[in-house]
Amino acid sequence: MTKKLSLPVLAIATTCFALHAGAIAAPAAKATSASAQPKLVVVLVVDGLPNEQVQRYRDQFGEGGLRRLLDQGASFSNAHQAHGVTVTAIGHSAVLTGAYPYVHGIIGNNWIDPVTKKSVYCTEDTNYTYIGEHTDPSDGTAPTKLRVDTLGDQLRYATGNRSKVVAVSGKDRGAILLAGKTGTAYMYMEQTGNFASSTFYMKSHPAWVQTYQTAKPQDRYYGKAWAPLLPESAYAGDASEELTPAKPGGHNRLPYTYYSESGKTDAGYYNNLKTGPFLDQLTLDFAQAAIEGENLGRNPDGVPDLLGVSLSAHDYVNHAFGPESKLSHDHLQRVDRMLAQFFNYLDKRVGMDNVLVVLTADHGFANTAEFSQSRHLDAQRIKGDQLMKDLGKHLSDKFGGAKLLTAWSLPSVHLDYEQIEKSGLRRADVENTAAQFLLQQKGIADVFTRTQFESGAVQGTRMATLMRRAWNRESSGDLLVVTKPYWYFGYGDTGTTHGSPYAYDTNVPLLIMGKRWIKPGNYGQYAEVVDIAPTLANILRVRPPAGAEGRVLTETLR
Template sequence: MIKQLSLPALVLASALLAQPLAIHAAPATAAHPAQPKLVVVLVVDGLPNEQVLRYREQFGQGGLRRMLEQGASFNNAHQAHGITVTAIGHSAVLTGAYPYVHGIIGNNWIDPQTGKSVYCTEDTNYHYLNEETKPSDGTAPTRLKVDTLGDQLRYATGGQSKVVAVSGKDRGAILLAGKTGTAYMYMDKTGNFASSSYYMQQHPAWVQQYQAGKPQDRYYGKTWAPLLPAAAYAGDAPEELNQVKAGTHNRLPFSYYSESGNIDADYYNLLKTGPYLDQLTLDFARAAVEGENLGRNPAGVPDLLGVSLSAHDYVNHAFGPESKLSHDHLQRVDRMLAEFFNYLDKRVGMDNVLVVLTADHGFPNTPEFSRTQHIDAERIDGSAMMKALDKHLSDKFGGARLLGAWSLPNIHLDYQQIEKSGLKREEVETAAARFLLAQKGIVETYTRTQLESGAANTTRMATLMRRAWNREASGDLMVVTKPYWYFGTGSSGTSHGSPYAYDTNVPLLIMGKRWIKPGAYGQYAEVVDIAPTLAHLLRVRPPAGAEGRVLTESLQ
């Protein structure tokens, strides 16, 4: 039964309804900061975080020190996969994904279908523009199975955001540019920066104008000399520890010339080892900022610039991260970055720019230096080890040749021959794994059966190696060396690629005062966290394969 209101009650209700409603708004909150006009992602190829910490007090005011003091620095940041090489590390930066998803399992690897070696960014459907192109040259991101942050940014803005990447290495540019950006890479036969027909059919006018100036020729006859006073290098390894092959130099000063006496391909190739390649890369990046009007997008949307500085990797390979050359080179990179930041401040305004700096991998010391520190360190002849494995399997299983191709740390078995011989795959895998574990310098092996079934143990090493293993592309066994051991021959230099901290621990610096809280952060972080963090700040969808987290502790 509905109760009828009395006349006084009706009058009161009518009066109340006639009054304006009092709306209680939610407490005011700070406005969401505007998106950056330009995101700059810097990758210093082959830079261990240890070097940033060790040489920090020698940096100038405007480069790495500026990022360390005005940005967020994560000292416990890692390339968190077990095969730490250039292509995989660059893929991680803007996909936020691991190799088991993004499909880039090395710089080169064996195609299980053909048994032949393939290069991470090769695609014979495309060619360099106005440059010689070999079948194995890197021209396209075809083998990258996922998208990148740049792809998501362009998708969200209807293609109006510009994404440009430049590097001394093709894979450094291509894997940062993603599927829909544009990559430019250094040509070591001509010294030009060029793109490929994947991206365009003809270079834009600004690139043609840049190439016409031949800036790469200005370093002929120049000398790379120490930047700092002699006392600054007192803690570096003695040059005599790293006796490089005849005809090359292992000390400063280091001159750039050609045996022919002319500017030629030998000179352009020599430029890759030392600071001038990185200077050329940053100069081209400046030209790209102006030519593409990056950071001043007329549509009012953010742009993205990826810059991979390749020379530090070449220097560390040749001389080791403990060397005077590596030490001096990083100081020069620091000064170059200071000039680049000053340029961006004048061109775009650093208040409008978000900068991220990281590395694709770290580096161990040379075995010669490690042994002076009483560390067990050696090089392993991978070819000899594979020859011995082939013989062992043949002897054990009645003469059948069961070893297929290999590209260490991945090893492929010949499953067709295994089945033809009436053998079980797991039996052969186990026999191979046990043999490899008995070899000098090998600490662990993982088989396809273990990796597919999840039976590999739960150590951190196992986690990193599982992430590095792609079911379709990787081998049937993966092998891990002891700490400070690596696959290589010769008697000088060093290499990387392991799951150990000296290879995984890289700098992760983020600077942008409108978005980032400055400070040194001790929280564990990964390079795959970069893409989700940038996606959050740009308010776009994370890339499809991204597994990292948003680094919320560093955000304003």
């Protein structure tokens, strides 16, 4: 049974569609003949990669990786994850659904269930477990919470499930949200260093996965050092270690050797591998094994296959040290060389003339507060728990002692509407009181309320547009809090994060390469990550995913 949308929700949907109306205004793209379809579409997501880093370090890239994409593909300098809460799960969902959070339902990595008031994880589903691996109740095992389909789902539907869709990532959400409902996801297991799938996708691993796991390639990096790839002079512009402080007991300089306290390969070692280049190398190695094991790109009837690869380590490195650090700089250079090797492999295995490659990111990154301060910027970390404790006390004092703040997963805050009504209060009055209190606190730029969202009052500015797209009527909280530029919610005194509607978090690379379909060049037109799915659907001649609102990037098509 189909439910009718309320007028405010319809208004939101209509406005969001109109804001990206290039999908309507753009001229129709030329149809691609079936014989000219790619044999393999490879969608690469570098987790936590700001476009600024690609541009800043591009002269140091080798010939075959990122430079190959920049020189031989279409490169958008003004591409964005165009929603207001820029985190991994939302960004990965955007890539192949073409949808915003208010439609696809993934509103964060974690969020508060409005009914139970308990935290839920974006890909958790206790009906399923990892295959051959320990599974905690909150582990990511299935795309159950993703409310729409993906390009891969449409491709499999159009080909009668003959097309294969496989996604691989260092994070479960990175793989699951690219694989969609009918693909297959494999994710890194930090307890064992294996890549494994879940019982949502299959009962047991195919033979090629079992063979791969038996070889234990993850153990080859024990005792190996991550050392600088380039001459020391190449890092002259990077922030000093004093501006990228490490956590107590941690490191913030190279070389760094991977080992464990036990003196052998164990969970501590496998977890440490995540912050550095070796996790990404393992991910690409497993992707190659998947190409061979599933024979991707070699279907006898010519139908295309889709491979999603999410490289997770750059996010871990940037969180720990900041995108201005030597470690982040070096890590991106290593990703570039890994991609060159991967593209060479694809050329030999499938032939790059038969492959369409897309590279983007799920979000950018803020600089560390210390680095921003050194640039005379107003920047600090905000202790979110203390802020919420102060807000709860303020509401209680203001409204007769009632506990009106129930839960939060910043930037989303939940109020107790039932208690508000029992106390004879108006929802809007409590929301506005909370918003006004937050706006008086250091580092808070804006606060949007449920009443504003539902009445259609949130409009008129780009920030309003991005925050409206990020808010889901059924799942989101009752307040959505926006920090000032360069301020961010943080626990502790080191590292940095992402999640804001500002350009350093939204502006990501968007590179598309495939000489039979794509016109190379540097494109200054505004583009969004949600444009990827409609563009690929056009080339593959399949229906766009149901929630897609992006446009076909017709300017890039041959």
